[in-house]
Amino acid sequence: MIEIKDLHKSYKMGSNELHVLKGINFNVAEGELVAIMGSSGSGKSTLLNILGMLDEADAGSYTLDGIPIKNLNEKIAARYRNKFLGFIFQSFNLIGYKSALDNVAMPLYYQGVKRAERTEKAMHYLEKVGLANWSDHLPNELSGGQKQRVAIARALASEPKVLLADEPTGALDTKTSYEVMDLIQGINDEGKTILIVTHERDIANMTKRIVNLKDGIIIDDSKVEQVKASANV
Amino acid sequence: MFNRDRWSEIIEALTSNWFRTILTAFGVLWGIFILIVLLAAGKGLENGVKKDFDGIATNTMFMWTQIASKPYKGLPKGRRFNYRVNDVEALKQNVPELKFVSPRNQLGGFGGSNNVVRGLKTGAYNVYGDYPEIIEQQPMDITMGRFVNYGDIDEKRKVAVIGEGVQREMFEINENPIGDYIKINGVNFMIIGTYKKKSNNGDAEEAQKEIYVPFTSFSQAFNRGDKVGWMAITAKDGYSITELKTEVFDIIKERHTIHPEDNRAIGNFDLYAQYQKIERLFTALRIVGYVIGILVLISGVIGISNIMLIVVKERTKEIGIRRAIGATPWSIRGQILLESVFLTIISGMVGIILGSGLIYLINYILDSSGPVDMFANPSINLGVVMIALSILIISGLLAGLLPAQNAIRIKPVDALRTE
Ligand SMILES: Nc1ncnc2c1ncn2[C@@H]1O[C@H](COP(=O)(O)OP(=O)(O)O)[C@@H](O)[C@H]1O
Numbered sequence A: 001m002i003e004i005k006d007l008h009k010s011y012k013m014g015s016n017e018l019h020v021l022k023g024i025n026f027n028v029a030e031g032e033l034v035a036i037m038g039s040s041g042s043g044k045s046t047l048l049n050i051l052g053m054l055d056e057a058d059a060g061s062y063t064l065d066g067i068p069i070k071n072l073n074e075k076i077a078a079r080y081r082n083k084f085l086g087f088i089f090q091s092f093n094l095i096g097y098k099s100a101l102d103n104v105a106m107p108l109y110y111q112g113v114k115r116a117e118r119t120e121k122a123m124h125y126l127e128k129v130g131l132a133n134w135s136d137h138l139p140n141e142l143s144g145g146q147k148q149r150v151a152i153a154r155a156l157a158s159e160p161k162v163l164l165a166d167e168p169t170g171a172l173d174t175k176t177s178y179e180v181m182d183l184i185q186g187i188n189d190e191g192k193t194i195l196i197v198t199h200e201r202d203i204a205n206m207t208k209r210i211v212n213l214k215d216g217i218i219i220d221d222s223k224v225e226q227v228k229a230s231a232n233v
Numbered sequence B: 001m002f003n004r005d006r007w008s009e010i011i012e013a014l015t016s017n018w019f020r021t022i023l024t025a026f027g028v029l030w031g032i033f034i035l036i037v038l039l040a041a042g043k044g045l046e047n048g049v050k051k052d053f054d055g056i057a058t059n060t061m062f063m064w065t066q067i068a069s070k071p072y073k074g075l076p077k078g079r080r081f082n083y084r085v086n087d088v089e090a091l092k093q094n095v096p097e098l099k100f101v102s103p104r105n106q107l108g109g110f111g112g113s114n115n116v117v118r119g120l121k122t123g124a125y126n127v128y129g130d131y132p133e134i135i136e137q138q139p140m141d142i143t144m145g146r147f148v149n150y151g152d153i154d155e156k157r158k159v160a161v162i163g164e165g166v167q168r169e170m171f172e173i174n175e176n177p178i179g180d181y182i183k184i185n186g187v188n189f190m191i192i193g194t195y196k197k198k199s200n201n202g203d204a205e206e207a208q209k210e211i212y213v214p215f216t217s218f219s220q221a222f223n224r225g226d227k228v229g230w231m232a233i234t235a236k237d238g239y240s241i242t243e244l245k246t247e248v249f250d251i252i253k254e255r256h257t258i259h260p261e262d263n264r265a266i267g268n269f270d271l272y273a274q275y276q277k278i279e280r281l282f283t284a285l286r287i288v289g290y291v292i293g294i295l296v297l298i299s300g301v302i303g304i305s306n307i308m309l310i311v312v313k314e315r316t317k318e319i320g321i322r323r324a325i326g327a328t329p330w331s332i333r334g335q336i337l338l339e340s341v342f343l344t345i346i347s348g349m350v351g352i353i354l355g356s357g358l359i360y361l362i363n364y365i366l367d368s369s370g371p372v373d374m375f376a377n378p379s380i381n382l383g384v385v386m387i388a389l390s391i392l393i394i395s396g397l398l399a400g401l402l403p404a405q406n407a408i409r410i411k412p413v414d415a416l417r418t419e
């Protein structure tokens, strides 16, 4: 599903150059649930943003579902993001003045889906994350865990190939974190490919594979025995 | 681009901060309000002033004789001369563009001695010897009987049309003046009609104290021979009397042996030129209205642009989110532009409505409290509203351009960065 070869990324800060990614190579197959671990500042988010086409690598190649991702203009990048990827952020990133339902329906709006169908689909995914009764609530009327569920429903709404989650539990307490992970595991069990950036070991252990990043390179990449989140709730 | 979803997006964005939206809208509202009210006020002033010209053939000049100021063909300067009845014929024949050439004679005048007698009553009035056409050039309403006609001219009937002011002073209230007689400078004239002049000038009272008699009978009764005191000359529609003037003067000069370069021998008052001057004044006034209104509008538009810039900055994150989930740069740009245009048009419309409301109110007050000097029926036409609306659309687009560009300048990653 994802193939990256020798990926490099550096940030220029004045005269200094910060080399964040120094040659990343890894592949993700369809249906995998992968954790990207590493200490703060190790380049996890940078990597995920490149995978999410929100940012571009300086060198190296990236192929998503057989499509080479290179030199995209913003219009095509937007379309690919919309079609292929679903984002889950640490800070949820819901639109404050839109109801839960409208937030979930947003990717479909940009796909040009008609209103009725959009509402129906969005409702379906809200049901899936257990928030059907909260559909007309604004984000600030929801708890952190509920917000993240809405965000997950939104990420799923466009039926993407890959979910990219950057510290999805970073702003949540342990119990809520596990509930969210339980939901993510369920989605993965249905066959969705998911990448999770985290620096928490217990969260990483709930995935099926852990990629460890340090100083811009992968120092370890190994399959793990998945811990079911439901067992911890 | 204009589907329902787009609109609900715009409405949602604008209503998410009512206070700011209204504050922003106010600048444009004010600008268009001022534009409309200024233009309408100018129109009102124009209507008021032009009411004085109501019905008067403005394409008219009055022409009298002065003193020849140059010697010519052996004749000395300082010479007086008079128009003659056959000058009228000559003008009519040689200048076909003229509609009316009315010779006039006058008796009495401002502050003159009593010249009209009826029984024991006496009065001092302007008495004119006129042709029937004069009523087309200086309109009056015939309130009783009739005006002078060609039968009167041809048969030199001693008949007179008197103003209501004259009737009031020379007759009792329920006396019928028609068929009765008055003595003008000792000559009996029978009254055939009364008139009332509509004029809202200060001399309205004076205008009702005139007497009109047939030109021919006037000449005969008061021994004017074929002399003509002055003429009222009107050009045909589509020609301007101002342009025909020199041709008329040349013919007169030729006929009276006046030096062709003698500009002082003939006096004239050109209503058309006066009218044109007034027209130009109001055109200038209109331009001033536009300039002021548009300047205020521009400041309103700059206000909108500024606020949109702030809005875009505030919504950096939102825009980042939208782009992350698939909004193309153009859909973001379109959104900001449409918000700007929509806001501009809505506030402009409110300005137009408030402006029209004020104009309506003024008209209502004017109607119920009676006419005011020099001001009547302020109004704006649909064309002005249309112009204002197109200015609004264009300025809304301009106001949104910079903010829209700003909105997509930030890369999605940077927009979404939390730290
Ligand atoms: N836009 C940027 N400009 C400059 N430096 C950046 C930028 N984004 C990230 N960095 C730096 O790159 C390094 C890696 O950042 P990031 O990928 O966010 O790390 P992580 O998500 O693993 O904490 C950090 O040192 C961070 O300061």
Ligand SMILES: [Mg+2]
Residues within 6 Å of the ligand: A044, A045, A046
């Ligand atoms: Mg990070």
